[in-house]
Amino acid sequence: MKPINTALCSFGMSGLLFHAPFVNTNKGFNLYGVLERTKNLAQEKYSKIKTFRTLESLLKDDNIELVILNTPNITHYNFAKQIIQSGKHLVVEKPFTTSVEEADELIQLAKVNNVKMAVFHNRRWDSDFLTVKKIVDNNTLGDIVEAEFHYDRFDPELSYKVHKETPTEGVGSLYDLGSHIIDQTLVLFGKPKAIFANIDSFREQSKVADYFDVKLFYSNHKVTLKSSYFVKQPIPSYIIHGKKGSFLKSKADVQEAELQRGISPDVKNWGIEPASGQGLLNTQKENVSVKEYITSEAGNYMVFYDKIYESIRNDKPLPVSAEEGKAVIEIIEAALKSNTERRIIDL
Incomplete structure (x- = not known):
């Protein structure tokens, strides 16, 4: 196995938690370098890592094969373009770009330069979503009638990260949180036929969206995607109703919390939810209502890197x-248009 020399474009929360630990422990990769303009945080944690002060100097290093683009959303298009033109493969943090136009250009450029380009939608490997996917794929609920996915928080204060609170393209909860559950919806159900969205902000002095309620219309069922920063008492994050019953599941994936505690992703029993996070399945069997708790699938972001x-x-x-x-960006753009024009948008 020849390890892939890999560099990170930043070492904030994304680099520290979601990328470096997996690149460092996966035998298929070598955590080679990081872009840090002034600090040496990565080097303090990974002594052998090489620090670059500019993207240009990083891209000039011929030893690097793969670049993880985990900088603010607004920079994805410009930085990805430079990475592709350097001939290096790349993983772009979600959301991929701020517009479909940007995405199309990068996709074409990657093809011309024979570059592999993936998008880091890691929440496909959350334990809760994997459990929901198993229920849907196994047709446990029969034909789906309605689904509702939530990505809620209770966080009334503005973020200390200025770029997250500055009203520019690609900013707001629909891009940051919505992209997760939009991608999950597309994985489960494919592209909807139409969309209606209500996007707003409720935090004091907020200049960017912190609330959304998006309706996706399919031929035979509907999906609601919601997020608010003012949900003190959580409700199930996944609610699915079918013609054979219902399934309710909380957001109980432990990977982020374990990473925050410094636990390495190569430990035994990685990504195992507590029993309290099990989903409730309520189905009808021989005219009798049967309620049972479903053991959750194990979450594992390492699958992405494998x-x-x-x-x-x-x-x-x-x-x-x-x-x-x-x-995902197509759905976001349609949602923004729907919110502005206050109407259903056909896709």
């Missing part, structure tokens, strides 16, 4: 293609 390795070394499919990342 698939990246296989794609680069053995030309296997990417874990999340750029086209799939673009599909």
Whole structure:
């Protein structure tokens, strides 16, 4: 196995928690470098890592094969363009871009330069979503009638990260949180036929959206995607009703919390939810209502990197293609248009 020399474009929360630990522990990768303009935080944690002060100097290093683009949303298009033109493979943090136009240009550029480009929709490998997906894929509920997905928080204060509170393209909860549950919806149900959205902000002095209620219309069912920063008492994050019954599941994936505690993702029993997070399945069997708790699937973001390795070394499919990342942006753009024009948008 020839390890892939990999560099990170930043070492904030994303680099510290969601990328470096997996690159560092996966034998298919070598955590080679990081872009830090003034600090040396990565080097303090990973002594052998090489620190770059500019993107230009990082891209000039021929030892680097893969770049993780985990900088603010507004920079994705410009930075990705430079990375692709340097001939290096890349993983772009979600959301892929701020517009479909940008996504199309990057996809074409990657093809011309024979570059592998994936989008980091890691929430496909959350334990809660994997459990929901198993229920849907197994047709446990029969034909789906309605689904409602939430990504809620209780966080009334503005973020200390200025770029997250500055009203520019790609900013707001629909891009930051919505992209997760939009991608999950597309994985489960494919592209909807139409969309209606209500997007707002409720935090004091907030200049960016912190609330959304998005309705997705399919031929035979409907999906609601919601997020608010003022949900003190959580409700189930996944509510699915079908013609055979219902399934309710909380957002109980433990991976982020374990990473925050410094637990390495290569430990035994990684990503195992507590029993309290089990989903409730309520179905009808022989005219009798049967309620049962379903053991959750194990979450594992490492699968994403295993698939990246296989794609680069053995030309296997990417874990999340750029086209799939673009599909999320298409939904976001339609939602923004719907909110502005106060009408249903056909897709």
